[in-house]
Amino acid sequence: MRLIPKEVESLWTLFTAPTIWAVHFLVCYVGAAVFCAKRNALGLDFITVRSGIGIVTVIALLAILGSGWLAWRQWGFGTHEPPHDEPSHHDRNRFQGFATLLLCALSFVAVIFTAMPAAIITECNP
Amino acid sequence: MSIGVASDARGRRERRPLKQLFLIAFAVLLSGCAGVQSALDPAGTEAEAVATLFWVMVAGGTLIWIAVMGGFYYATRIKREPHSERAAGRLILWGGAVFPVVVLTLLLAYGLSLMPKLRPWTAVAEEPALRIEVTGEQFWWRVTYHRAGEDPVVAANEIRLPVGERVVFTLKSADVVHSFWIPSLGGKMDMIPGRDNTLTLEATRTGIYRSPCAEFCGSSHALMVFSTVVMEPDAFDDWLAREARPSPGAKADGLDAFLRNGCQACHAITGTEANGVIGPDLSHVGSRDTLGAGILQNEIDSYVALIRRPDVIKPGIRMPGFHGLPDEEIETIARYLKGLE
Incomplete structure (x- = not known):
C-alpha cells in the first residue's frame, strides 16, 4: 500500500510548489524586514538572517523536490508523452501530473532566485 | 497612401520621409550618449557600474535578437517544411526553458554582485567626514552640508562635491515625493515625506553636471533641477569654508x-x-x-x-x-x- 496514492483527485497537488514558493518569499522578505526594523531590540547579527534564509531555502527546495517526485510519479515516470488531451480520466490524471511537474521546476528556480540576494547582502541598509 | 511613403508622378513609391524620420530619431537618441546629464557618460563609481550593466544588457539583448531573427529566417526561408515534433520539443526545452533560466540566473548574479558597489552600506554605518542633507521641496532643493564637529552650512539648488571622496547623502522631502538623481554620478533614489533615505556617491571626474527631479512632483516638476559641481578636494574645502562665512557683499547697498x-x-x-x-x-x-x-x-x-x-x-x-x-x-x-x- 502506498503512503500517498499515485492518483490524487485534488488540484492542490498542482498548487503545492507555487504555494511553497510564495510562503518562502514571504518568510524571506518579511523576516528580513522585521529583523532590520527591530535589530537593536533583538541584539542579533545579520548572519542570523542569512542563515535563516539558507535554512528555509533548503527546506523549501526539498519540499518542492518531493512534490516534483510525486508529480513525476503521477505522470507515469515519463512513459506517457503529452499533450494528454483526451477526455478521459487517464489523460486528465497524466495532464495534472505533467503540469505539476512543470510548476515544480518553475518554483524550484524561483525559490533560488528569491534567496540569491542573501548571498550578497551583508547588512541592513540604513 | 501610408505615412512616410511618397509617390512620384509615375506612381513609384519613395521612402525618403521615413528615412529622414529615422535619421532624426537616431540623432536624438545619440545625443543622450554624452553631456552633462547622461548616465552613459559616467563621472562616478556608481554611474560606471550602471553604464557597464546597461552595455552588457544591450549586447546580450542584441545577440538574442539576432538569434531569434536568425531562427525566424531559417524557419520561413531555408527550411520551410514542418519540423518534427521531437525537434520542436527539444527547441522548447532548450530555447524556452533551459536558456532563459541560465541567462536570468547569470544576469541576477551579475546584478547582485554590483550591489556592494551601488549601495555600500558599510560606508554609511560609520559617521562620514561629509554628509550632505538634501530636502526636495516644490520646486527646489534645500542643501545642508554636515561636517563632523562643525556647524552645518546651508545652501540651495546646487551641490558641490570633492572628487575621489565618498559622500553620504541623507535624502528628505518636505511635501510630496521627489527623486534625487545625478545621472552622471549615480542614483537615483526617492525622497519620501517622513522618511530619511541614505545614498552614497563617489565622483571620479571634476565638472558640472545637471541633475533633474526624477519623480513627478507637481506643475513645475520639469523645472526642478540642480547643478552638481565636482571639484578638487582642496578647492572644495576652500569653497565650503567661504560658504560658511557671510558673503562680502552681504551688507552692500540693496x-x-x-x-x-x-x-x-x-x-x-x-x-x-x-x-x-x-x-x-x-x-x-x-x-x-x-x-x-x-x-x-x-x-x-x-x-x-x-x-x-x-x-x-x-x-x-x-x-x-x-x-x-x-x-x-x-x-x-x-x-x-x-x-x-
Missing part, C-alpha cells in the same frame, strides 16, 4: 531694499537679519551655476524676471510676484543678490 520689501520672511542671508526658512537660502546665490533651481542663467535679468513674476517662470511656485514694485527697486534687489558671491 540689503535695505531686500529687507524693506519683506524678502527675509522667506529667505535667509548669512550675516544679515534675514533668516527666513521657507524659501531657498540666498547667502551665496550670486556664485551659483544657475538660478531658480537650474532653469535660468545666473545674471541680473534672471533675478529681475524671477522677482517680478515667479509664477510665470515656475508655475505653482509659493513665492508671490513683486511686479507691483517700481523697476528700480526690483533692479536694486537683483543687483544686490547677484553680488552675494
Whole structure:
C-alpha cells in the first residue's frame, strides 16, 4: 500500500510548489524586514538572517523536490508523452501530473532566485 | 497612401520621409550618449557600474535578437517544411526553458554582485567626514552640508562635491515625493515625506553636471533641477569654508531694499537679519551655476524676471510676484543678490 496514492483527485497537488514558493518569499522578505526594523531590540547579527534564509531555502527546495517526485510519479515516470488531451480520466490524471511537474521546476528556480540576494547582502541598509 | 511613403508622378513609391524620420530619431537618441546629464557618460563609481550593466544588457539583448531573427529566417526561408515534433520539443526545452533560466540566473548574479558597489552600506554605518542633507521641496532643493564637529552650512539648488571622496547623502522631502538623481554620478533614489533615505556617491571626474527631479512632483516638476559641481578636494574645502562665512557683499547697498520689501520672511542671508526658512537660502546665490533651481542663467535679468513674476517662470511656485514694485527697486534687489558671491 502506498503512503500517498499515485492518483490524487485534488488540484492542490498542482498548487503545492507555487504555494511553497510564495510562503518562502514571504518568510524571506518579511523576516528580513522585521529583523532590520527591530535589530537593536533583538541584539542579533545579520548572519542570523542569512542563515535563516539558507535554512528555509533548503527546506523549501526539498519540499518542492518531493512534490516534483510525486508529480513525476503521477505522470507515469515519463512513459506517457503529452499533450494528454483526451477526455478521459487517464489523460486528465497524466495532464495534472505533467503540469505539476512543470510548476515544480518553475518554483524550484524561483525559490533560488528569491534567496540569491542573501548571498550578497551583508547588512541592513540604513 | 501610408505615412512616410511618397509617390512620384509615375506612381513609384519613395521612402525618403521615413528615412529622414529615422535619421532624426537616431540623432536624438545619440545625443543622450554624452553631456552633462547622461548616465552613459559616467563621472562616478556608481554611474560606471550602471553604464557597464546597461552595455552588457544591450549586447546580450542584441545577440538574442539576432538569434531569434536568425531562427525566424531559417524557419520561413531555408527550411520551410514542418519540423518534427521531437525537434520542436527539444527547441522548447532548450530555447524556452533551459536558456532563459541560465541567462536570468547569470544576469541576477551579475546584478547582485554590483550591489556592494551601488549601495555600500558599510560606508554609511560609520559617521562620514561629509554628509550632505538634501530636502526636495516644490520646486527646489534645500542643501545642508554636515561636517563632523562643525556647524552645518546651508545652501540651495546646487551641490558641490570633492572628487575621489565618498559622500553620504541623507535624502528628505518636505511635501510630496521627489527623486534625487545625478545621472552622471549615480542614483537615483526617492525622497519620501517622513522618511530619511541614505545614498552614497563617489565622483571620479571634476565638472558640472545637471541633475533633474526624477519623480513627478507637481506643475513645475520639469523645472526642478540642480547643478552638481565636482571639484578638487582642496578647492572644495576652500569653497565650503567661504560658504560658511557671510558673503562680502552681504551688507552692500540693496540689503535695505531686500529687507524693506519683506524678502527675509522667506529667505535667509548669512550675516544679515534675514533668516527666513521657507524659501531657498540666498547667502551665496550670486556664485551659483544657475538660478531658480537650474532653469535660468545666473545674471541680473534672471533675478529681475524671477522677482517680478515667479509664477510665470515656475508655475505653482509659493513665492508671490513683486511686479507691483517700481523697476528700480526690483533692479536694486537683483543687483544686490547677484553680488552675494
